Amino acid sequence: MASTVLIIGGSGRIGRSVALDLLRHTDVTLTLTGRRPQPRFKLEPRQQYRALRLEDQAQVGAAIAAHDLVIHCAGPFRTRDLQVLRQCIEQATPYIDIADSPDYVSEALALSDVAQAAGVSCIVSTGVFPGISNSMVRQGIEQLDSADQVHLSYLVAGSGGAGVTVMRTTFIELQTPFTAKVNGQHVTIQPYSEREVLPFPEPYNQGAGVYWFNTVEALTLAQSFPQLNSVITKFGSLPDAYNRLTGLMTRLPAGWLTSTAVIESLSQISYAMTQVTDRFSGTGIAMRLAIDGQQRGQAARYLATATHPDTAAAAGYGTGSMAQLVLSGQLSRPGVWSVEQALPTSLFEKTLAARGLVINNTICCPQNSEFGGRN
Template structure:
């Protein structure tokens, strides 16, 4: 039977072909399905029960049943008329049609237009993120608020403060280390108020953090030595279908030194330097990526304590990489940190980038690599046809996990077990993979007693 094969983690570790199918959302031929099915020979009935053919889910999304309530759960999306907010709302409506979605925005026309695409369980409310009273009023009857109003580089924490004050569960999609650090400073206030909150809960950061957490948890569970190196790699074609806000974030990051860790020592390196070629699997292939300062490097160091961590990003077509390198070299840091100039540059460049998107596509991919002390290596890859859709689905998956009770009071990173409980990670990742081209985990063993270079299930 052709379809999507889902292999439960922790059952087959040394059967490379079967493991390559883990959480893989691409349709397979009948012959390939039979080949994979044959790999189950010799497994116990309990193990075989974990190898299950599933129908493709691009059009048939998982329907989520949330805990019983005497009324419809109400989710407010601040920045709901923007690209990130719209895609989050669309994904939530597919996962959980019974949710009451509230699109919070300053622009009424865009907000009402967004509501018109969501069906009857949605409404518009005027919200100004710079007005604390406006935020509190919008949250008055809400069970959870999603802060999707980026960019976050110079954003304050009013949305989080209002959430704590009104005792509203909070999720944001921040992609800036400074903002997430400011959010974490409200830990004690959130605990005292009994408010669960997660920062960095999108695709990257967000899903990428949980991919790393899964790799590390598996390595530790299997006693594969100590994690030594953790590498995040990202790729996006053009804009990925996102808005000018993400382009602004890219310019801001070019002004920041890339924070990395080498053998436990923090090192700040030149942004968009130290090029590497990384394979992102089928549909994306090998791409050049460059150092960039992203929040998951710092959070991974704090949470996991891995001594060597870095993150890289690349884009396509190739001349966009050249353009970013030129911007970094030609424009003074002061200009790249000037909010008004960056917003002007983003709005000016965005139409050209969107025009090229027609040719290059809007694909996005994440690859996380882990190396351990005994030669055990493992990787996780996620890829999607459109970054904007992937980010919306990922954020929706976080929202559902929090509503299901996976998060304790406090402000947490995604990879902290208090943020997303260990036992809830796999379900969240499965939901985040809805509509993805590929989501897989592969492993390589290189033990001292074996020949060097022996690899099982490794992605070259």
């Protein structure tokens, strides 16, 4: 009998992308959930829909019990509690999510011993960034004799093909300063600060800036690779005008971005704007990774880039590949883990090759001690 997978939040853009990836690469039967009584999209073969509200813990527990794997795609995760993860651990049902909130992920990772005792594998933040990006870092570190600094940067065109929830997440993460590891010290960073213009692959090399952003990767990579002195994560949008507007949001009066009503209004307005600009900007993503370290006794820099014309589809690749590996038994690691902790590079490369996603990489000698770029 084919495995059954529950995708909580499966009616959203990312959830449906995950479902599509699983339909292409596995023979699973899928249950997609949403808050509405009926879906607003056409169900594919091997898919069914279930109305489910996360506030109803009894119904959530019953839904989990009827499936072999749970994939949690219902963000924004900064406003979520851990009840889905806890119920999966209690029922010994493998769990995967696309969590993009460092606060949520930190609390989830704290349950690793409980999940390990229950013998259940739980993997957090499995999309594209975080997700594929984490594995790119592990892949790069393994190419060097030693690694000292990591600089991860992302450019997303327009809406990225995602829904309004991603807009909410962006504005939520602008609310407060965050901590990052820089030069061996944990320092406080202002969100959307220290603009850099970095060389990205075409067609994303248009002079758009990237900015400090509070990411899961900055949290977990520093934990997974404690030898790193710096973990820098920056994010930007295309067209570049969106970056300027987002930067202005950080200058709003204190308290505005903590208002649910303000967050919702800004998110809806931003999403409406992207529905216009997506027509010429596209919805793709470019990821750029630079790792400074040592190779054969000399300073070396590992550079890697990856692009995809549909950010939401790329997120589906990341989560779908993890689900495929868990369901097939190729990946089993009881506990709660980030992607780079759970996924061996050999399996990462295998699943990406099956999906046609190419990572271009090289090792060179750094020209200077900086990661490069201009303001």
